[in-house]
Amino acid sequence: MGKVALIIIYNHKFDKNIDIVENLYKNRFSEIYHLVPFYDGDKSNVIPVYENSHYFQGYVAQGFKSYFKEKYEHYFFIGDDLILNPQINENNYTEHLKLNNSTCFLPGFIYLHDKKSLWGRVQDAFKYNINLSGVEIKNELPTYDDAVSSFKKLGLEVKPVSFDLIHKKPNSIFSFAKKVIRDKTYIFKYLINKNYNLPYPMVGSYSDIFVVSADSIRLFTHYCGVFAATNLFVEIGLPTAMVLSAKKIITEKELQFQGKALWPDGYARMDGSSEYAKDDYKELEKFNYSLKELIEKFPENYLYLHPIKLSKWNTQL
Structure with missing residues (x-):
């Protein structure tokens, strides 16, 4: 067998x-x-x-x-x-x-932080809610720091993700306008292209x-x-x-x-x-x-x- x-x-x-x-x-x-x-x-x-x-x-x-x-x-x-x-x-x-x-x-x-990638799932990682209502997982995963250690042991990097990877750059003035209408702070975020830590190493x-x-x-x-x-x-x-x-x-x-x-x-x-x-x-x-x-x-x-x-x-x- x-x-x-x-x-x-x-x-x-x-x-x-x-x-x-x-x-x-x-x-x-x-x-x-x-x-x-x-x-x-x-x-x-x-x-x-x-x-x-x-x-x-x-x-x-x-x-x-x-x-x-x-x-x-x-x-x-x-x-x-x-x-x-x-x-x-x-x-x-x-x-x-x-x-x-x-x-x-x-x-x-x-x-997920690689700017050569335009993978659409980066936003999923950014929006991940480790404290999702109805699910108690606080003690079911390694701590953030312990998770980072696991990544490093395997030679993997954990870095912040830039705004333009989370929200793909608009491909037209119309799509840009839609984003601004939905989020009044979008222009500011777009211009400074701030980096964000993910809620958990992924x-x-x-x-x-x-x-x-x-x-x-x-x-x-x-x-x-x-x-x-x-x-x-x-x-x-x-x-x-x-x-x-x-x-x-x-x-x-x-x-x-x-x-x-x-x-x-x-x-x-x-x-x-x-x-x-x-x-x-x-x-x-x-x-x-x-x-x-x-x-x-x-x-x-x-x-x-x-x-x-x-x-x-x-x-x-």
Whole structure:
């Protein structure tokens, strides 16, 4: 039996995809679980979860007691619309991802204070309310200073965020006027471009694939639950939870494989760059939207392809 659990995260109740995904990975991973919102079926390895998909780190927390086993060395999470390189399996994943028993994996970090990034979720971090009404988490997270220490131990920076990252610069006189109407002090804030400390140390990351070590999983899932309960967007809440709980985190820049995210023209990339996708998604046309053909011709240097919307594909293998 495998020493790693492969856990598939479904953003929505796509029950029809469960068997398709199971068949895709069952010959590579012997221990598979599915986290499916509002699942009411009878499959023993499908775990029902109840959370907004914008905070799907909550799925990870809610399902913990159902997928946790002492024998597992790692918990390998992927989205149901992410296709993992067919070379990777339960026997070689640690080699490909350069993991040991005490290391975790994330695709990479996005610094919220990085002015090279125009990531729209910086505002979510700025507006995060750690004292959200109805949720008592004061004693559920490390203190601010202890969190900063965790960041520094992993070589990560914690810096103030500038006003123009929190509120994107208006692209026309009309949008500028609207901002001024909504906030009479906007002009003053815009001109001085003041820096603001976030309410808690946070970092971003692409979060549709991640691996958590056995010695981090309990704290990681706890922090994931806390950030979900306080409505922190998943691609901030999940990586921050990992930083607070992991001893070491491997990222794609240290690997031979690199992940490939495919977005329609005009969508912002999730790699922290300011570039926009230019028909990335058209790359899939060469596989004729056949899952069998994609697996057979999967690009060797890609760690994964995402997103693959299975409802639009021929899923016969």
